[in-house]
Amino acid sequence: MRLDIQTKDFSYPVCIGNLEQITHASKVLVVSDSIVAPLHLNTLLSKLKAPHIFTHMISSGEEHKTWQGIEGILESAFQANLSRKDLMLALGGGVVSDMVGFASAIYKRGIAFQIVPTTLLAQVDASVGGKTGINNKYGKNLIGAFHPPRAVHIDPLFLTTLPKREFKAGMAEMVKKAVCFDKDYFKWLESHPLEQHLELGIYKSVAIKASVVAQDEKEEGLRRGLNYGHTFAHAIEKAGAYSTHLHGEAVAIGMQMANALALKLGLLEQATQERIQALLKTYGLDLPYHIADFESFYKDLQMDKKNTKGICFILPKGLGAFVAREDMDKSTLKEALHAWL
Amino acid sequence: MRLDIQTKDFSYPVCIGNLEQITHASKVLVVSDSIVAPLHLNTLLSKLKAPHIFTHMISSGEEHKTWQGIEGILESAFQANLSRKDLMLALGGGVVSDMVGFASAIYKRGIAFQIVPTTLLAQVDASVGGKTGINNKYGKNLIGAFHPPRAVHIDPLFLTTLPKREFKAGMAEMVKKAVCFDKDYFKWLESHPLEQHLELGIYKSVAIKASVVAQDEKEEGLRRGLNYGHTFAHAIEKAGAYSTHLHGEAVAIGMQMANALALKLGLLEQATQERIQALLKTYGLDLPYHIADFESFYKDLQMDKKNTKGICFILPKGLGAFVAREDMDKSTLKEALHAWL
Incomplete structure (x- = not known):
């Protein structure tokens, strides 16, 4: 292919x-x-x-x-x-x-x-x-x-030869693209265990990315959706000195944080949040995490490359769409993340 | 302007x-x-x-x-x-x-x-x-x-406020562009002392560069002419640990080396070589130089970014034109550079 x-x-x-x-x-x-x-x-x-x-x-x-x-x-x-x-x-x-x-x-x-x-x-x-x-x-x-x-x-x-943990972590980036760009692909992932449909699963994932990148190479609009979960993930990885979590694991946790914020803002229904969580769980990506120091975590979020005014959060809008929000105040964020505090 | x-x-x-x-x-x-x-x-x-x-x-x-x-x-x-x-x-x-x-x-x-x-x-x-x-x-x-x-x-x-030495060194890049791209600009430089025609002299120089870069931004053809003198200059600067010669001074010496090679290959007439030398001399850029170690100098020439097969020499072809040559053998080069050995 x-x-x-x-x-x-x-x-x-x-x-x-x-x-x-x-x-x-x-x-x-x-x-x-x-x-x-x-x-x-x-x-x-x-x-x-x-x-x-x-x-x-x-x-x-x-x-x-x-x-x-x-x-x-x-x-x-x-x-x-x-x-x-x-x-x-x-x-x-x-x-x-x-x-x-x-x-x-x-x-x-x-x-x-x-x-x-x-x-x-x-x-x-x-x-x-x-x-x-x-x-x-x-x-x-x-x-x-x-x-x-x-x-x-x-x-x-x-x-x-890839360790199982790394294989699962890679799955996070597939879920990410399904949630932000392609509802059908999300359903496909729900019903097709990846190990048995590996080549096609990869193809579909690359195809979504190819289409997104062709439309917005320099991340000025659509491509920002690929950062779903990543604003949080980067702070999670930094807090662990890039060695406690694999990137995909941090993205999985970050997507759940983004979902919590999206839920609070009424962008995501609880049933959809649970479907995403269930799919992540299938691949062992329903991971626990504790934000040790919220202030320092918040400071790291402010360093994200996408930020121009406030911190830029990529939030799912149902399945297959997303919004980029830079207008979040610190207390709203803290409330949304209470499960990790 | x-x-x-x-x-x-x-x-x-x-x-x-x-x-x-x-x-x-x-x-x-x-x-x-x-x-x-x-x-x-x-x-x-x-x-x-x-x-x-x-x-x-x-x-x-x-x-x-x-x-x-x-x-x-x-x-x-x-x-x-x-x-x-x-x-x-x-x-x-x-x-x-x-x-x-x-x-x-x-x-x-x-x-x-x-x-x-x-x-x-x-x-x-x-x-x-x-x-x-x-x-x-x-x-x-x-x-x-x-x-x-x-x-x-x-x-x-x-x-x-620019030291005279630096002012003169900058002149080398103006001569460079005149020789490779614009005979009329060369004549203009010969007859217009730069100190008295500064703004127009700069404008004309930038205009040549603008035109060249617009035609070949990534240096795949025409833009290579801007490297006239530079293959040698980079080796001269490196030999002096970037502190004995100003860049423009090294370029002026490098142009004279390129001219010697062009003369040997019949690309440049002696009268033209002397005109270029005379113009450089007007700005104190008729500088002496001694290649302390030819082997090491030659090795530095081989590191040039423009090289793909042999060392790429940009050589003037009369006034207002140039050729890029990668087919020079070491002995021909050494002979052409005898005045600096």
């Missing part, structure tokens, strides 16, 4: 199915991490045809998505003296593709990169759309660039 | 003349350096209307155009919690605008910036065209982004 994603400057293919041969006429720098490489690097290299292939390994984990990690990738690129005709290739989860995307965006003012995502989260979400970046002490993805890949190769076979 | 520069995404004004009021509806972070700020920051602030104004100072000089400098700017931006609607404003020479441009390109995946250039070099060249970046141990501007400013405000009055 194949989708084509239209960006402002070019379109790129997202191929879903058995990994096919990847050919490049000049140098390729393959970047992977310490967990994925031992499992899948050889498979990838057996499919890669290029005159010169270099590899660079980064430490696994969101806590390594830092400038130091980018410097390491750039160092390997300069050592290999990659030119603007050469290619970086990311093999791994969202951390790897976000970092390789950012490194390739700023190396010699931008070279091409491609992605072979190996986690469910990266396959259904992170690998498509051109957002790249790193974290810093102020929060998540606060430094980065819009730099779309030139191709994404999604092979569900890579998921066979 | 005003020129409008068309980029792929938007157009921006370059205003040449007395600095007019700059108005922004939200926060502005003004970035300047330790030499320019004491001279001109108050003038700028008196012309700037915005609800919240922050300032950040960087160390003056090309040797500070590093990631550490970018981190400092980003830190001030996060402290001020700039949103995507806010603005960075560069007041200074090319180092300041390159750094503010890059910082604004990657802050929250990109916010707007404007430039008030205070050196001749920045006014006629660096401030227009959208190239931003920093140096690293591998060379000059090797990390960066294409990120055009939203406006450039050129006031020749700022040049009254």
Whole structure:
């Protein structure tokens, strides 16, 4: 199966199915991490045809998505003296593709990169759309660039080695898109256990993202819906120093927080909230969470990239639609979040 | 006088003349350096209307155009919690605008910036065209982004405090454009002492760059002519750790090297070479230089961003035209450069 994603400057293919041969006429720098490489690097290299292939390994984990990690990738690129005709290739989860995307965006003012995502989260979400970046002490993805890949190769076979916890976490991004953009997809997810419909489930999720991103590449309107749950998630991840929750887990908790706020504002009915919660529960994403310090949590919400006036909350409006609200006062928010305080 | 520069995404004004009021509806972070700020920051602030104004100072000089400098700017931006609607404003020479441009390109995946250039070099060249970046141990501007400013405000009055050496260095970029793109402008420069025709001289130079950049924003063809002298200049600057030569001085030497190569290849007549040399001499840019270590110099040339196969040399083809050549062997180059060995 194949989708084509239209960006402002070019379109790129997202191929879903058995990994096919990847050919490049000049140098390729393959970047992977310490967990994925031992499992899948050889498979990838057996499919890669290029005159010169270099590899660079980064430490696994969101806590390594830092400038130091980018410097390491750039160092390997300069050592290999990659030119603007050469290619970086990311093999791994969202951390790897976000970092390789950012490194390739700023190396010699931008070279091409491609992605072979190996986690469910990266396959259904992170690998498509051109957002790249790193974290810093102020929060998540606060430094980065819009730099779309030139191709994404999604092979569900890579998921066979994915820890169950990570697989479930990836599911959160699928639910996210169903709730904000596509009621039919939500119903489909309710009635089709993902493990048995993996390729089609991924395809449908990528298709929604492709359509959204094509309409709003730079997140000025529609694309903001993809941030449902994320304003909260970023604060949750930061509070845990990017190591206690997987990104998808934080998004799942964040969606429930957004739902609580939407319920309070009359945007969401309780029955719908419960359906979303039930679907998350099916994948073990009905997770407990406690906001240790509301003031600090609130401060982190204020750092979100989407904010221009107040904190920008993406709230579901029933199933298949959303609103962006920047007019929330602190006390309303605190009341809505009482279950987590 | 005003020129409008068309980029792929938007157009921006370059205003040449007395600095007019700059108005922004939200926060502005003004970035300047330790030499320019004491001279001109108050003038700028008196012309700037915005609800919240922050300032950040960087160390003056090309040797500070590093990631550490970018981190400092980003830190001030996060402290001020700039949103995507806010603005960075560069007041200074090319180092300041390159750094503010890059910082604004990657802050929250990109916010707007404007430039008030205070050196001749920045006014006629660096401030227009959208190239931003920093140096690293591998060379000059090797990390960066294409990120055009939203406006450039050129006031020749700022040049009254510019050291003579820097003024002359800026002239090199004007000669560069005349040689590669515009024979009439070359003749005009020969017959019009710049000090007495400053505003018009700047205007003509910016107009050439505007036209070139509009035709080839990402440097895939025509824009490469703007790199005349620069392949050599980057190696010269690196050899001097970015502190012995001003950028324009290195470019002037680099143009003479390119001319020697062009002469050897029959692209340039000796009489034309001498005219270019004479014009440079008028501005004290007929500078001596010695290549201390040819092997290391050659290695630095190989790191140039424009290279895809061999080293890419931009060579004048008479006056008003150029060719890009990647087929030069090492011995031909060494022979052409004998005067500097």
